[in-house]
Amino acid sequence: MTDMRLTGGCQCGAVRYVIRETPYQVGICHCRMCQKAVGGPFFASFTVKKGSIEWTRGSPAVFQSSLKMERGFCRDCGTPLYNNWTANEVIHPAIATLDDPSSVLPEFQIGTESRLAWTNDLAELKAMTTDDIFKGYEALLDEIKGTNRQHPDHDTAVWPPGPPRAS
Amino acid sequence: MSVRITGGCQCGAVRYALSEAPTEPSVCYCRMCQKAFGSYFAPLGGVPTVAFTVTRGSLAVFKSSDQAERGFCRDCGTPLTFRYVERPRISVSLGSLDHPESVLPKSQYGIEGRLSFFSTLTNLPAEQDEPELVRRIAASNHQHPDHDTDVWPTKGREP
Numbered sequence: 001m002t003d004m005r006l007t008g009g010c011q012c013g014a015v016r017y018v019i020r021e022t023p024y025q026v027g028i029c030h031c032r033m034c035q036k037a038v039g040g041p042f043f044a045s046f047t048v049k050k051g052s053i054e055w056t057r058g059s060p061a062v063f064q065s066s067l068k069m070e071r072g073f074c075r076d077c078g079t080p081l082y083n084n085w086t087a088n089e090v091i092h093p094a095i096a097t098l099d100d101p102s103s104v105l106p107e108f109q110i111g112t113e114s115r116l117a118w119t120n121d122l123a124e125l126k127a128m129t130t131d132d133i134f135k136g137y138e139a140l141l142d143e144i145k146g147t148n149r150q151h152p153d154h155d156t157a158v159w160p161p162g163p164p165r166a167s
Numbered sequence: 168m169s170v171r172i173t174g175g176c177q178c179g180a181v182r183y184a185l186s187e188a189p190t191e192p193s194v195c196y197c198r199m200c201q202k203a204f205g206s207y208f209a210p211l212g213g214v215p216t217v218a219f220t221v222t223r224g225s226l227a228v229f230k231s232s233d234q235a236e237r238g239f240c241r242d243c244g245t246p247l248t249f250r251y252v253e254r255p256r257i258s259v260s261l262g263s264l265d266h267p268e269s270v271l272p273k274s275q276y277g278i279e280g281r282l283s284f285f286s287t288l289t290n291l292p293a294e295q296d297e298p299e300l301v302r303r304i305a306a307s308n309h310q311h312p313d314h315d316t317d318v319w320p321t322k323g324r325e326p
Contacts, residue, residue, distance in 0.1 A: 011202035011237075012229055028288055031296075033310050035267060036177035038206045039246035039260030042288075063178055063243035067307035068300070071177070073205075073244025077229035078237065080205035080244050094205035101201065102282050112293045118271045122194055122208075123286035127275040130197050140234060140251075147233035150199050 007056075008098040010074035010081060013151025013159045014058045017081075019093065021052035023104050026095070030119070031111030037071050038080045038094070041119045042111075045083055045092040046104050053091055056155070099153040174264040175223070176240035176247060179311025179319040182223035183247070183259065187214045192261060192270050196285075197277030203229075203237050204246045204260070207285055208277075211249055211258035212270050219248075219257045222315070265313040 006023070009016035023046035034043035060072035060081050070084040083092040095101050109115075134141035151159060172189075175182035189212025200209035226238035226247060238248035250257040261267050275281070311319060 011199070011231060027291070027294075032313070033177070033304075033308070035262045036245055036310055037243075038204055038262060040204055040206045040208070040210050040262040041267065042206075044207060044288075061241075061244065063309075065177060065243075065309055066304045068304050071244065073239075075227075075241055075244075077203070077231075078227065078239025078241075078244050078246055079202055080246070096201045096204070096206050101207070105284055106288060106291060108294050109288065109291045110294050110296055115289070116268050118268070120289045122272060122275065123281075125194075125272060125275045127278040127281075129279045130277045131279075133276055144232040144234045148199070149229075149231055150202055153198070 006098055006100075006103065007155050008093065009057070009151055010077050010079035010097065011150050012074060012077035012079075013156070014076040015055065015060055015074045015079075015081065016057035016151070016155065017053055017093070018056050018155075019048050019053050021048040023048055026104050026106050027108040027110060028106050029111040030109065030113075030115040032114045033065055033069075034083070034111060035114065035116075037065065037083070041116045042109070043080070043083065044095040044106055046095060047090050047092055050084075050089055050091045053093065057159070172264065172266075172269075173222075173315055174247075174259060175311055176243050176245035176263065177310050178240065178243035178245075179316070180224040180242040181221065181226060181240045181245075181247060182311070182315060184220050184222050184315075185214050185218055185259065186220070187218040189214055189259065189270055191274065192272045193274040193276050194272045195276040196280040196282075198280050199231055199235075200249075200277065201280065203231065203249075207282060207288075208275075209246070209249065210261035210272055212261055212272075213256045213258035216250070216255045216257050219259070223319070 192212035227241035
């Protein structure tokens with residue numbers, strides 16, 4: 001028995017999950033297939049047994065990217081949720097879909113033959129906070145916050161909370 | 168000099184073309200972009216809306232707030248676009264470009280959401296993939312190639 005309990009889900013909240021196992025084999029993959037799956041330079045994921053993840057709300061849609069691999073996502077908002085080597089007993093959820101993505105630290109990288117050169121320098125680029133970006137556009141930021149349809153980073157008994165909020 | 172930059176989702180159901188090069192490409196670490204991309208950040212480059220054309224299929228759209236729409240492929244989930252509904256611009260996800268190496272992010276946005284270990288990721292130990300596994304995946308790869316195709320998929324997909 002473990003007391004481990006990690007929750008997460010997609011952006012819109014249609015799909016939620018709980019994991020009852022300590023994640024292992026945490027890493028990022030730069031291969032071109034992982035790039036396309038997330039629309040970005042790499043896929044960051046961890047490993048748990050398939051029996052350790054429970055879909056607590058909704059269920060993922062699946063794209064079979066090859067005969068070996070299924071990729072789960074939310075059909076309502078598109079969030080990439082996991083990679084699944086179909087023959088294996090483990091599954092690889094996307095770290096950023098965890099309610100606390102800082103709780104799992106990557107330890108290795110693979111697929112480095114496809115690593116985009118610009119990935120290396122991202123943290124050195126000119127940086128702005130969200131408040132900096134919206135200076136002079138505070139009303140727009142307030143409206144985004146006031147009409148935010150992203151599921152909060154914790155489980156909810158009911159979602160969405162009510163009828164769409166008026167703008 | 169005409170520009171044509173192409174891209175699309177993983178399965179190839181949605182393809183797009185840009186008639187201008189994206190300006191001010193960036194990565195955004197805000198929690199909304201993280202969730203939309205299932206990733207530590209969203210890499211995006213924008214063009215005027217009139218310079219963006221969907222050339223195959225159509226975008227599914229999630230309105231993450233009243234002000235913003237996020238486009239994706241409903242068949243494979245690839246995050247593809249971001250736009251503010253009241254602005255005449257649209258951004259595409261840089262990883263969905265056929266040549267993602269050709270558009271370099273210039274800025275980091277939403278830096279308050281950047282995870283503390285982010286800058287160390289590309290210094291992590293690099294491990295080799297298993298060659299036999301790589302070969303077997305390549306033999307049954309259902310990903311659309313990184314160029315436009317007249318017909319896709321080219322053959323039925325095995326179960």
